[in-house]
Amino acid sequence: MMEETMTINRRSFLASSIAALAAPALTRTAFAADDGWPRRPLTILTPFDVGGSADRMARGFAQYMPKYLGKPVQVVDRAGAGGMIGTTWFMHQPADGYTVMLTPATPFIPVNILVTNAPYKLSDMTFVNAQWKDDTVLLVPKDRPWKTAKELIDAIKASPGKISTGVDFGSVGHITTMALLDALGLKPEAIRIVTFDGAGAMRTALAGGQIDFNIGQVEGADFIKDFIRPLALFLDHRRPDYDVPPINEVLADYHTSVPIIPGSVRSFVYRAEFKAQHPDDYAKFVAAYRATMADDGFKKFLADNRMGNDWVGEEETTRIMQVSFDTLAKYKDLIKPS
Template structure:
């Protein structure tokens, strides 16, 4: 009988110890932000610049780790292998890299395997030539590619929206893909250096990153529906009017944060707290000023709209997937 009472007593003590732990207020330990790229890139700068503010809102330490490789696939798979407890957040340039990793990279995950918290930083694409090149318009440049195959070269980031845009410009203007010498890079810095140094004639790439090489560029078009305040160039379909053609206006880069879908399903209150913390960060006027001063976006898009934007991005890249393997 004594042993029975001892067992009951030990069980009761264990229960008392367990209940506070189970009900402990989230987060009770550091949250990790996993960046799908190396140190110093746009997604990494966004994450590190935001992390200290997020730490203040969560009243908990926030760590940043980098898991680069395979077009963000290594980072995505790392996040998906972690526990479904809300302590691991994926920070990345989701569009177009997540879509491309699924369509072309053989990724086993789906867009729906992630619950997106927020798309914080959007960037449209810029089509520009080196300033010393003779082309004054996009129509003139495309005509030259068509009439003089092999003469013109371009740089793009492999698998990016700019890469797909160049393919669409060729296709919709009946220009064989082999008429353009298209050089693909794995980093935006190298692609931009190629056009700034005159090794290639033009580039199609995220506009914001081109601020550092603006003096070397002649902008020909922005991939937007409305003109840009920062670049003196027509929107892409206005620039194509002399040729009588159009292209779909693809979203450029979408950078933000997500967790495993299971986190939102199993711990909706934790997902809600994370979401509220991220919103408080980007809504804070002082944070906005700081991020703007460092040329980092601070938009609040929210979970539902971000999830829909990623679905639309995946559908667009799926529709034109054959162009990216030509």
């Protein structure tokens, strides 16, 4: 009887051990079958240079999103032609969700379509969320003599072709610069225009005094605030944290005004086919995205870098894109490719 009991116990032990060893494998198999996408790392494509706002934001997501996505995230920068080179490359990637673009979707995508004949249209894309929007500001290096926007404008008028500015082709700053010259009755040749392929390099040039002024983004310029002086905001109201007037208050002395064009809006963008063909996988990305935005570490990263953390969703972001497209269509003739 004792021998029989020991045999049964050994059999029970072996059966239990085999079941225990098999369980993790069965669990992993069941999890993989249930989990599906993503099965490999994701790539965030930014169509601008390293160091720009989209690149810095993407690297924050690459650090914090894997926790919620379940796979690593890498960042690739493909700059050129005001974002069109990288965006065109992105639109040729498989619509499987493994490549997502993070970009200042407006104004660059509308400008690429309207001005530089990009081989895509708004309806080819899904705009996930307008997470971060910047205001536009007129800036000069601190060592320049102009203390007000009027002083700078008068200096441009007095010495045509002498004063330089930097533009990131197709940006709100570029369009606004041309609109300002047009409102003042000045031709583009009234200033020396230096074109940069990305806001990061342009801000570095401004901080180093290599250009005389720039119309750029408020939050983006915060990193060089010790080296620059704001002169005017391109808003229809004042900001409590900026002791400078709205530009159209300044232009009242010249009996003119400029259109207030909405600032850059950063958004994740997918090819429209991804959501249409793989709605469940798209929903997983959105869920991981929203969880990342709620992560305390990521929120601190955004706050430290003066980046927005808004959730307006796909429908509202698509509306913003269309409004921007319609607005920029009115001013497309003010800019042209370099």
